[in-house]
Amino acid sequence: MRRVRAVAWREFRHTVLTKGFIFGAIVVPAIMILAAPLIPLLMGSETPPIEGRVVVLDRVGGHLEALRIALQPSGDASPKPADPLNAPIERRPRIRFDATVEAAPADADEAALRAQVGRQELTALLVITRPNERPSAELLVSSNASPRHTRFLEVSTEQALVRARVAAAGQDYPRLRALMDDGAVATLRVSPEGMPSPEETELRMLVPLGFMMLLWIAIFTSANYLLTTTIEEKSSRVMEVLLSAVSPMELLLGKLLGQAGVSLVMLLMYGAAGLGGLGALAMLDTVPLSHLLWFLIWFPIAYFMVAAIMAGVGSAVSDLREAQSLVGPAMIALMVPLILWMPIVEYPNGGLAVAFSFIPPASPFVMVLRLTAANEPIPVWQSILALAVASGSVAALVWAGARVFRVGVLMQGKTPTPRELLRWIRTR
């Protein structure tokens, strides 16, 4: 065990205490998490105000005032709640509007106005027509118009048209709006014990995804390190030096355990950040203890399954490019939970979810999705069988990985074919 410990510690230390890991796995995500709340602020403050001239060609008539009010310069609004036209515009980007709104004569040359937009002499041209029963507008902006400016003009125009229509009908827009508000439906899920709990559909989808992504990131980061360090040891010819001191099995075991430590560090780091975030939002109750326990049961199974594949492949090839071709088939299976997470979470006991629960190497990820989706309890026999199949697969994959590793680490030259890999596995 001394040798295994020494290899594992070197593997762990030289992965975790490297600039690449600290920067890629800690600093960058930390910066992203910290910067996330600032992004809307930065984006908002960076968007320049809308300036210039907005010309309205109202072929229907009666919309100019509504548009003027909707587009009125920021800060100049003098809301008159009783007036439907003055109700606050909803769902509009927060941008300063400093342009003038001008009316074009009804017989104005539309083509000439469009040309002015193209030449950027006009900020926008709004042409209001009545192609059928209701008026509609065409908003023309120049090719270099900002998408956020365009969105501001679109939303303002849409709502101005509605308000003008409501005003023309002699109705009270705020009252109508209030009447049209979504109804308040509170969904409660009732447990078998009869305890109701509020339904949070989005969270019920996102929590399983979060668990699976956490598993995925923690495992694939370290498995990738395992692949690259094995290839590096082969290409730098240090492998034979190591094999003079340790057996291939000791080396493989040390590497697997060392990178398991790396994976655990990532899991704890991101997991703690996730739980911390949920705690800050007072949403910790969305992650029951049973989820965490299941997750901790499936984590080592998923890790050893993927790591054994990566170690075997790393030992068989001489560079990363060659590794891609061998890892490909396994990656396809491992992509299944990423592709199918939504139907699996939606129907954790559906045929698709149940089938993939027994197909390694996707099974640990699928089971984590199912167990944390928990709309309804997973049959116990499925959990037990999935664990048994996955554990057996881990044993088989580690055994096959070790056989390939034992032969592959000393091989240089061309990438082995799948048939050669099978021969290596059978080699005494």
Add this chain to the structure above:
Amino acid sequence: MPDDCVIRMQDVHKRFGATHAVCGVTLQVERGSVCGFLGPNGAGKSTSIRMIMSIIVPDQGLVEVLGASALEAKDRIGYLPEERGLYRTMRVAEFLRFMARLKGVASTQTDARIGEWLERLELPGVSRKRCMELSKGMQQKVQFIAAVVHAPDLLILDEPFSGLDPVNTRVLTREIRGLQERGTTILFSTHQMRTAEELCDRVVLIHRGEKLLDETLDSIRQRFDPRTVLAEPTGDRAAATAAIQSLPGVAEARWHDESQALRVRLREGGDPRAAMRAMLDVAPMRRVELRRTTLDEVFVRLVGGDESVLAAQEASGD
């Protein structure tokens, strides 16, 4: 296995596909000896060494090291493989500490041993350097330290001098000799016959996977009849050359600048003593001496098996 036998290979075979890399090699290396493992490229030396190290498994035959499998005796064996390799980004001391730990050196002794070896191998101030910052020769010396830092009973060196300059070759030769004096059994493969002659008690020659020679140096020198005589005439060099050339049993006589003498190559089976007496009779001589057989000559004779190769070797002054 006798107590004084450190390595024992018995009828060992290894095949790689259609290639029979090692064919029935039998070998015994005695405790405390220095055994040279010689052979041309692709002869099967590295494969044999890897089997001794239990890095690869023989298809047939028995390999015992220190009374067991090398896997069980790894901590007592030091190994410098032919393929040199270091962790490029690791610092030298850190790499050596790692290797020492793998080999079971107590952590309290590790740094002292590393410091001592770095000094011995004339590598001052490299312990904090990253391995990739070292020259090739320095890297090789660091690897040598990794092979000996745990004071092994058996040291296996695969081409330890390849790529080393003469100064570093001398340093390494000195340390290998020192290890032997301290009782370490050493098996090393090399192409440098002079170094092998200088260090080895015994030589094993392998060619195309088969053992061609396994003897002490003295025995080799006796067995491989010397066929070159150095004769330094006192008088007319041309006349002496012609006279010697006409002697029966002489294949060729040619002036050799480096030894300042005629190099007289005898025919196969010729009696050197009779030839030397005849040379003294046909021309006045300052000296006539039998040239010692070199390992190079033995090597070429056994492996090359070609007179012209041997002649070319002799003419080059080796």
